[in-house]
Amino acid sequence: MDGLLAFSNELAAAVERAGRATVGVNGRRRFGSTGIHWRSGLIVTADHTVEVDEDVTVTTPDGRTLAATVAGRDPAIDLAILRVDAGDLPVADIATEPARVGHIVLAVGRGPRASWGVVSAIGDGQRRRTERADLLNLDLTLYPGFSGGPLVDAGGRVVGVTTSGPARHFQVAIPAATVTRVLDELGRRGRIPRAYLGVGTQSVRLSEALRQRLGSDQRAAVIVVDVQPDSPASAAGLVIGDVIVSLGGAGIADPSDLRAALRPEQVGETVTVSIVRGGEPRDVRLTVGERSRRS
Amino acid sequence: MGTTLDFVALADIVRGITLEVVGNDAALGSGVSWPPGHVVTNAHVVRRARVAVRSVDGRQLSARLLVRDAEADLALLRLEGADLPAATLGDVSRIRIGSLVVAVGHPLGVRGALSAGIVHAIAPIARGGAPWIHADVRLAPGNSGGPLADVSGAIVGVNAMVAGGLALAVPIARVIDFARAAGVAVP
Numbered sequence: 001m002d003g004l005l006a007f008s009n010e011l012a013a014a015v016e017r018a019g020r021a022t023v024g025v026n027g028r029r030r031f032g033s034t035g036i037h038w039r040s041g042l043i044v045t046a047d048h049t050v051e052v053d054e055d056v057t058v059t060t061p062d063g064r065t066l067a068a069t070v071a072g073r074d075p076a077i078d079l080a081i082l083r084v085d086a087g088d089l090p091v092a093d094i095a096t097e098p099a100r101v102g103h104i105v106l107a108v109g110r111g112p113r114a115s116w117g118v119v120s121a122i123g124d125g126q127r128r129r130t131e132r133a134d135l136l137n138l139d140l141t142l143y144p145g146f147s148g149g150p151l152v153d154a155g156g157r158v159v160g161v162t163t164s165g166p167a168r169h170f171q172v173a174i175p176a177a178t179v180t181r182v183l184d185e186l187g188r189r190g191r192i193p194r195a196y197l198g199v200g201t202q203s204v205r206l207s208e209a210l211r212q213r214l215g216s217d218q219r220a221a222v223i224v225v226d227v228q229p230d231s232p233a234s235a236a237g238l239v240i241g242d243v244i245v246s247l248g249g250a251g252i253a254d255p256s257d258l259r260a261a262l263r264p265e266q267v268g269e270t271v272t273v274s275i276v277r278g279g280e281p282r283d284v285r286l287t288v289g290e291r292s293r294r295s
Numbered sequence: 296m297g298t299t300l301d302f303v304a305l306a307d308i309v310r311g312i313t314l315e316v317v318g319n320d321a322a323l324g325s326g327v328s329w330p331p332g333h334v335v336t337n338a339h340v341v342r343r344a345r346v347a348v349r350s351v352d353g354r355q356l357s358a359r360l361l362v363r364d365a366e367a368d369l370a371l372l373r374l375e376g377a378d379l380p381a382a383t384l385g386d387v388s389r390i391r392i393g394s395l396v397v398a399v400g401h402p403l404g405v406r407g408a409l410s411a412g413i414v415h416a417i418a419p420i421a422r423g424g425a426p427w428i429h430a431d432v433r434l435a436p437g438n439s440g441g442p443l444a445d446v447s448g449a450i451v452g453v454n455a456m457v458a459g460g461l462a463l464a465v466p467i468a469r470v471i472d473f474a475r476a477a478g479v480a481v482p
Contacts, residue, residue, distance in 0.1 A: 015393030
């Protein structure tokens with residue numbers, strides 16, 4: 001059973017290693033959540049656990065309390081970034097390779113506390129090429145307060161940020177590569193912009209005939225029910241009644257897909273929107289805008 | 296696959312020292328064969344002076360309640376007649392958060408079932424209380440009183456309850472103190 005002992009020691013060492021860069025996040029009234037010191041002075045956590053913008057604090061592994069400010073939020077993927085004066089707080093070791101289905105992983109919560117399991121699936125199997133398509137589905141328990149904490153491999157390297165979601169019934173992790181892209185965007189612009197189209201939509205079914213014409217097995221899309229004046233959507237010529245099938249190559253089956261498909265790094269970029277207008281498929285070029293910071 | 300992870304040999308060791316504590320018809324819970332000639336289990340598993348215990352290989356023995364402490368949730372029984380091999384005790388100070396642990400018991404009547412997981416935390420349940428082993432191991436009624444073991448098969452705790460999906464085990468040091476206080480020779 002030497003193999004088991006070696007593996008057990010490896011898991012414990014992984015928790016210890018990840019735990020050095022794992023902090024408590026105190027940003028909501030009930031029990032706190034967990035965060036990861038991802039880059040010097042920047043703590044990554046789950047957006048739904050930071051209910052306030054002021055008076056957020058972070059608890060270091062050695063018990064110190066640090067004041068934190070909200071540097072940016074990406075609610076579409078449940079990520080928030082906090083800025084702290086980190087001093088000598090170690091930075092997490094981020095994995096360079098993505099996690100794969102079947103990998104043994106550990107979720108680490110403030111304390112540290114830990115749970116283990118495997119990556120059970122990646123994506124939800126339907127929505128290809130949106131950010132949600134990369135979400136790691138986990139066969140492990142995210143105990144209360146774990147959200148925002150690191151998902152680590154058996155070597156203690158961070159492969160994702162765990163979240164149970166606001167309803168606390170998911171066990172998923174945002175992959176490290178996605179988090180890194182959001183942090184790069186924050187570094188480049190000094191904030192995490194929120195992408196903006198300016199349309200109101202509702203989900204509609206795609207008929208068999210239309211699916212054949214589109215050459216797609218996508219069963220639903222969204223219909224435009226409102227176009228805000230002076231918005232990116234109106235500039236691109238979208239009108240009420242247009243059916244949006246995909247955006248930037250990501251299939252759009254319901255309004256939440258549209259939000260998930262619009263990533264912060266796309267603000268200012270031009271994307272192709274595939275629509276159906278009057279029964280005819282066509283492509284529209286659209287320059288993604290930024291939602292004003294007040295709204 | 297490189298290193299072999301042999302849970303089978305580990306299961307055999309731990310099953311060998313796990314007992315079923317039996318009531319009139321149904322199993323009441325589990326127990327650990329320790330110290331020699333005795334069985335330690337939870338107080339909430341044993342509520343009368345005499346119970347039957349059954350080893351995983353099916354041997355049935357009679358046991359007498361020596362001492363019961365509801366607050367510590369521990370009870371000590373003396374085996375009558377035959378002896379059974381006794382458990383080896385581990386050292387809680389050597390297990391860390393993330394260490395692999397296994398439990399054996401009779402969850403929902405399944406005899407000798409093995410559950411595997413890791414140590415989640417070693418912390419009090421209530422502020423200022425004594426520490427418990429919190430383990431990310433799936434247990435069910437029937438596991439109560441059974442062993443939580445490290446990967447060498449040494450017992451580090453006695454499973455007592457499930458809270459919020461976590462297994463809570465009495466650390467073995469408290470079990471040793473309990474047996475000593477009962478005047479039983481502890482190896």
